[in-house]
Amino acid sequence: MQSVAAAALAASTPSAFAVGLKQSMIGMDSDGRPFDLANYAGRVSLVSFFTAGCNLCTHDLKLMREFYVDNRAKHFALIGVNIDAKKEDYVEYAKLVTLTTPADQRFPLIWRNAPNHGDTFGPVSKQPTHFVLNKDLELVFKREGTFQPSDWDQVWSKL
Structure with a gap:
C-alpha cells in the first residue's frame, strides 16, 4: 500500500521548485522506521540530498549537524536524503553514522531510491542539493x- 502511495506522491507535483509550494515525503529511515515529512510540520526543516562519496556533501552535513544540535530545541529539523544508486552505499553510510555520531546528534536518513519512497522535491542533479522549508x-x-553563509541567515530568521 505504501509503495502505491509513494508512486502517487512522486507524480503529484509538476513543479517542486516553486517557492511557497508545500513539500511532502514518505518512506523509511535508516533504522527501518516509517518516515513522513508531514510529522515535521511546525518546524523549520532543512532537507539535504547527498551521496555517501561526496566530499562537499560530507562537509555540508557536518556543519548542518552542528546547527541541528544547537537549534533543534527551537523547532529546527534536519533530514538527510541519500541519492546513491546502490542501496549498499546508503546502508554503509548509515552504519558509519551510527558508529561515529552520538545518538542525540543523529537526524533521519532516508534512501530516495527505496521502492517505498515518494517525495515532491523533483529531480536532484547536483550534489549536495538542499531545500529549506518553513513551519508549514x-x-x-x-x-x-x-550551503552559503547567507543561507544560514535565512534559516535562522525562520526559527
Whole structure:
C-alpha cells in the first residue's frame, strides 16, 4: 500500500521548485522506521540530498549537524536524503553514522531510491542539493551546491 502511495506522491507535483509550494515525503529511515515529512510540520526543516562519496556533501552535513544540535530545541529539523544508486552505499553510510555520531546528534536518513519512497522535491542533479522549508513545509529556497553563509541567515530568521 505504501509503495502505491509513494508512486502517487512522486507524480503529484509538476513543479517542486516553486517557492511557497508545500513539500511532502514518505518512506523509511535508516533504522527501518516509517518516515513522513508531514510529522515535521511546525518546524523549520532543512532537507539535504547527498551521496555517501561526496566530499562537499560530507562537509555540508557536518556543519548542518552542528546547527541541528544547537537549534533543534527551537523547532529546527534536519533530514538527510541519500541519492546513491546502490542501496549498499546508503546502508554503509548509515552504519558509519551510527558508529561515529552520538545518538542525540543523529537526524533521519532516508534512501530516495527505496521502492517505498515518494517525495515532491523533483529531480536532484547536483550534489549536495538542499531545500529549506518553513513551519508549514512550504519551500523557502533551494540551494544547489554548498550551503552559503547567507543561507544560514535565512534559516535562522525562520526559527
